[in-house]
Amino acid sequence: MISEFSENPYPGILVRPLPKPPYDAATSLARTATKRTSVPRLSGLSAPSPTLEEIVYSDRYPVVVKRRRFRFWHKSVVRTGTGNVLRTKASRLPRLMRAWGLWSLAAAWVVAHGIAESAGADPLASAFWLNSFLWFGLTSYFTGAFFGTFAKKRLELETTAGELVYQVRRIAGGILTSHFSLRDELGNEHLRLQRSGTQFFKRRWKFYDRLGGAGPQIVERSYLTALCRKLFGHLWGNFRARYTIWHNGITVGSIEREGFTNDRFRIEFWKEVPTLDPKLVATAVAFIDHQDPERWHPWFN
Amino acid sequence: MLRLGMNAENRKRVYLSCIFAVVSLPGGAHASLNSPSLKLPAELEPTTNWRKDIVLEARSPYALMRLTKLKNLKTTADTFDLIGRDANRLKNLGAKVEKRLRAIQTDKGRRLLVIESIHRDKPLYTGYVNGPKNTYAFLASGLHLAQVVTAAESLRFPGDEPQLPTETGIGPESAMPMPEEMRDAPRAVSAGETIPEKPQPMVQTYKQSPWPNRLKTLFGWTMLLLGIGFIWRLISWAGSRKSLPLTGSTTSTAAPGSAAALTQLPPFKRGKFTSLTPLPLPKKEKQTA
16 A cells, blocks of 8 residues: 555645545554655645545544334444444333333223223223233333333444444443443443433533543534423424534534434544544444434423 | 436426325325225115214214213203103003102291112111202201101201200200301392292203313324424425425536536535545656656
């Protein structure tokens, strides 16, 4: 590659190479380093030349995270800027159990009304259906609530071949504040996520490195959208959250929503955060979507 | 993919197709539901017309709802009437129907309504005495008939003459008299007003619950909101598409017939990475060394 680059007939210009998966950062770094030292800067009016991080991050971003809908598990597909396709998987069982419980209780309510309306109904059949719906509903709802509260939350990023790349585990949880840890397949911690507060006016997720140093924050753009979402649900995706990635006092990137119902995430950076792997960011975003999904109905988040 | 230029003609086509799709929805539904494949074959069609109400009750999905509504609208008078008719029907069948409701006139002219109930093979009575404005007040329960009548006789109403003191000293005389302003005296009859001879029927008018209407209203508003949200989302989504310049889309379109529209290459991405656009190449320098 380097020899190929030395044959570049246009020495004053950085030519963006075609992205070749898997992306090799060391090669790119070495190539650009030789470039910088060998070529003097043009005097006077010069075309804007991309810096190293712009090359690197434009290759790695945008990352698109797409939720796969109508699945039993919470699944999403991640497409990185280099063309790699990964997927995430997380359990949705407690949430589904709560939903089934509520639907079953609603059915029990309907059955009770039917019994009250028709005095000539068979008491045995009526009691059977009422008891079935009532007990399944209560059991399912409270089991789901219990496991949703006390079970460890976990999300995995894996390749299409099923090899684990990153995983998110909850390491500490309180009523309002929870800490999550992003680890690789060997269990080494790479990043920490903190969700704190009620997140009522704006959603805010904080990143910390493994030594506790403050990293970037994912902050929701509009408090108006957030409040409208509390009242009306996401309303066909109109009130879904869009985020700003904030680091060291400046805005370094954004997480936009795409698609007809705005259910896709598009992560873009225009300033370098050298410690952040895009796959880590994609995992964090998929996990945020898993933790705080927007809903059709009025809800707290 | 060949990208067609969106001129006025194509835009008109798009708009019209959208409008036709919306406008012809009911028509399409009607046509598809009336299609020959969905109709019954001629031999299965009923030859005689059914009565409309029977058809409604038997076939309509609203039949159950309608029956429920009728049931809810049934008044107390209807219930009494049904009971009476039921008694008549039983009598006609030869059954012995005992009257368990008696109206008794006391010596003082009070009307006493006594309801008989069987408690361990022993008839016990519950009494109601009529007061002003054709109301009946609960008097006593679980007594013999004579006790009920005695209780009604011993009652003292506001405006009655004072009774003789009882033996025990505890009775109406020893009770604290009701203040004059709190006494429930019959209203003075105004001029021109006629008092009906028969008492008015004690029919409780059915008071409809406000909640069904409230829920309907809430559902309607929700549907309206969802519709508005859908239209909003549709327009925003169409605007975010690069081929439909409904709202701000600046870089994607080219004039029809221009070189840019005829090339097979996609246009530059509308993005934030301006540094990624290819730069003009400088002149080639001679490599001397």
